[in-house]
Amino acid sequence: MEPHRVLVLNRSFEPLRVCDVRRAIVLLFTGRAERVEDTADLMRSPSIAIFVPSVIRLQRFIRRPLNHTLSFNKKNILKRDWYTCNYCGRNSGERMTIDHVIPRSLGGKTIWENVVSACRSCNTRKGSRTPQQAGMRLLRKPVKPISALYLTILAQSARHLHVWEKYLPAKAVRSLKGNGNSQEVYTCNGDVQSPLSLS
Ligand SMILES: [Zn+2]
Numbered sequence: 001m002e003p004h005r006v007l008v009l010n011r012s013f014e015p016l017r018v019c020d021v022r023r024a025i026v027l028l029f030t031g032r033a034e035r036v037e038d039t040a041d042l043m044r045s046p047s048i049a050i051f052v053p054s055v056i057r058l059q060r061f062i063r064r065p066l067n068h069t070l071s072f073n074k075k076n077i078l079k080r081d082w083y084t085c086n087y088c089g090r091n092s093g094e095r096m097t098i099d100h101v102i103p104r105s106l107g108g109k110t111i112w113e114n115v116v117s118a119c120r121s122c123n124t125r126k127g128s129r130t131p132q133q134a135g136m137r138l139l140r141k142p143v144k145p146i147s148a149l150y151l152t153i154l155a156q157s158a159r160h161l162h163v164w165e166k167y168l169p170a171k172a173v174r175s176l177k178g179n180g181n182s183q184e185v186y187t188c189n190g191d192v193q194s195p196l197s198l199s
Pocket of ligand 1: 118
């Protein structure tokens with residue numbers, strides 16, 4: 001099972017980074033952070049039992065780290081897509097491939113909005129076709145992450161998103177959920193259009 005991760009907020013409640021539970025406990029027990037949200041899981045030692053934190057807030061305001069450039073590369077595309085296949089939802093780890101939603105042979109561009117991580121079998125099954133032509137559906141609409149910081153935070157949010165999302169900018173969460181509109185249809189010119197009528 002994926003280990004717990006803890007969202008660290010600045011004193012101003014702005015998200016700063018993600019840390020592991022051990023680091024969060026140290027920050028809490030040394031008084032450098034306070035609990036904001038706990039998970040329902042208990043952590044026990046011989047003398048103490050505490051709830052595993054999910055969100056903590058630093059007591060001192062610290063300057064935000066420089067926002068590193070958001071690079072467009074395979075590693076970051078996999079990160080954005082939680083290392084899961086955007087067609088079947090399976091997690092094939094590092095063996096994941098990158099699929100052009102609109103194939104390059106049909107004019108699809110190599111941009112954030114047209115590439116998704118895909119397992120080898122879905123990629124092979126789809127071939128040089130659009131999802132519609134292949135009878136396949138994207139689980140999430142691919143969008144460009146709003147920053148390198150949020151890409152890193154969201155990549156580690158998989159099992160915590162329901163708790164963390166209220167501390168993250170709505171735009172960042174929308175980018176992860178792909179606007180939650182799986183009904184969108186990709187057309188062959190690389191644009192994304194909503195179906196005229198679904199009802
Ligand atoms: Zn797949």
